[in-house]
Amino acid sequence: MTAHPDVRSSAQPPAVGTTAAGATAGQPATAGPAADRPAVALRGAELSYGTRVLWSGLDLDIAPGEFLAVLGPNGSGKTSLLRVLLGQQELSAGSVTVAGGPPGRGSRRIGYIPQQKAMSRGLTLRGRDLVGLGLDGHRWGIGLRNRRDRARRVDQAVAAVGATGYADQPVGLLSGGEQQRLRVAQALVGDPEVLLCDEPLLSLDLAHQRAVSELIDARRRAANTAVLFVTHEINPVLPLVDRVLYLVDGRFRVGTPDEVMTSETLSELYRTHIDVVRVRGQIVVVGAQGAAGADQPHHPMAATGGTEQ
Numbered sequence: 001m002t003a004h005p006d007v008r009s010s011a012q013p014p015a016v017g018t019t020a021a022g023a024t025a026g027q028p029a030t031a032g033p034a035a036d037r038p039a040v041a042l043r044g045a046e047l048s049y050g051t052r053v054l055w056s057g058l059d060l061d062i063a064p065g066e067f068l069a070v071l072g073p074n075g076s077g078k079t080s081l082l083r084v085l086l087g088q089q090e091l092s093a094g095s096v097t098v099a100g101g102p103p104g105r106g107s108r109r110i111g112y113i114p115q116q117k118a119m120s121r122g123l124t125l126r127g128r129d130l131v132g133l134g135l136d137g138h139r140w141g142i143g144l145r146n147r148r149d150r151a152r153r154v155d156q157a158v159a160a161v162g163a164t165g166y167a168d169q170p171v172g173l174l175s176g177g178e179q180q181r182l183r184v185a186q187a188l189v190g191d192p193e194v195l196l197c198d199e200p201l202l203s204l205d206l207a208h209q210r211a212v213s214e215l216i217d218a219r220r221r222a223a224n225t226a227v228l229f230v231t232h233e234i235n236p237v238l239p240l241v242d243r244v245l246y247l248v249d250g251r252f253r254v255g256t257p258d259e260v261m262t263s264e265t266l267s268e269l270y271r272t273h274i275d276v277v278r279v280r281g282q283i284v285v286v287g288a289q290g291a292a293g294a295d296q297p298h299h300p301m302a303a304t305g306g307t308e309q
């Protein structure tokens with residue numbers, strides 16, 4: 001990694017940096033059980049597959065309520081980072097804590113929104129049952145009272161994403177946007193301290209992109225949930241982003257969008273000349289054919305209008 005005066009390469013939450021929620025990143029708007037420690041802490045973290053190092057020397061604290069966008073070209077290790085935080089992939093070196101403990105879904109109050117994938121038309125599972133899968137079975141046990149409490153939690157989560165009207169229908173018959181709202185509800189029903197999102201806006205139209213982004217933002221405002229948001233396009237969530245983690249070919253930068261999304265920083269990361277311009281509040285990245293990984297989609301190429309990367 002190359003040092004850069006404006007950009008944190010191993011970063012703690014910024015000392016000053018206003019979140020969309022009006023709080024200072026690192027100083028959450030509301031006190032909560034997680035307010036006294038980072039929601040996610042990586043120390044000297046490295047992930048390698050064989051001799052291929054995806055990233056190394058990653059020191060990163062993500063504060064409660066912080067929104068971190070994870071960007072980078074295909075194969076740079078964005079999803080692998082989420083897999084580490086979900087406890088599905090071990091670090092090659094260093095350490096990680098999520099919600100104050102070792103990574104792993106369920107027990108550590110982690111919500112996960114996977115990539116939008118159409119569900120089979122034949123899937124007869126009802127929407128509210130899909131959402132209920134987000135609750136730890138062992139926490140609710142058996143008995144009428146527990147069943148009622150569980151149903152109430154599911155109802156609340158379904159209502160919060162505006163899905164009450166179709167929650168009793170088979171999910172296979174719902175539209176992609178409706179299915180994705182239910183996935184958001186499933187991720188939130190367990191009251192997560194950390195929300196991991198893997199390109200949750202992919203294949204959604206603009207209206208649904210906005211709706212899903214707003215749901216995620218509302219959650220972090222209301223409950224101080226830290227959000228890691230893997231995306232190929234920063235523009236749809238730019239107003240929400242506190243910091244960016246940008247991964248390229250084993251190198252990375254961490255900082256605010258203004259720090260990382262610059263011609264200088266991206267040119268360093270991609271090791272080729274990249275122009276970053278702002279057009280009507282959107283970030284447009286114009287790169288060169290032949291840049292590291294430029295043959296892959298979602299990589300700096302000729303500007304196509306308003307789309308980052």
Ligand SMILES: Nc1ncnc2c1ncn2[C@@H]1O[C@H](COP(=O)(O)OP(=O)(O)OP(=O)(O)O)[C@@H](O)[C@H]1O
Pocket residue numbers: 049054072073074075076077078079080081
């Ligand atoms: N279990 C594994 N063993 C070996 N290589 C792996 C494994 N999992 C992922 N990889 C490789 O690691 C690289 C990073 O994968 P990852 O899915 O994290 O990338 P990504 O940044 O999320 O990419 P994309 O933008 O395409 O989703 C890829 O080249 C992938 O093939």
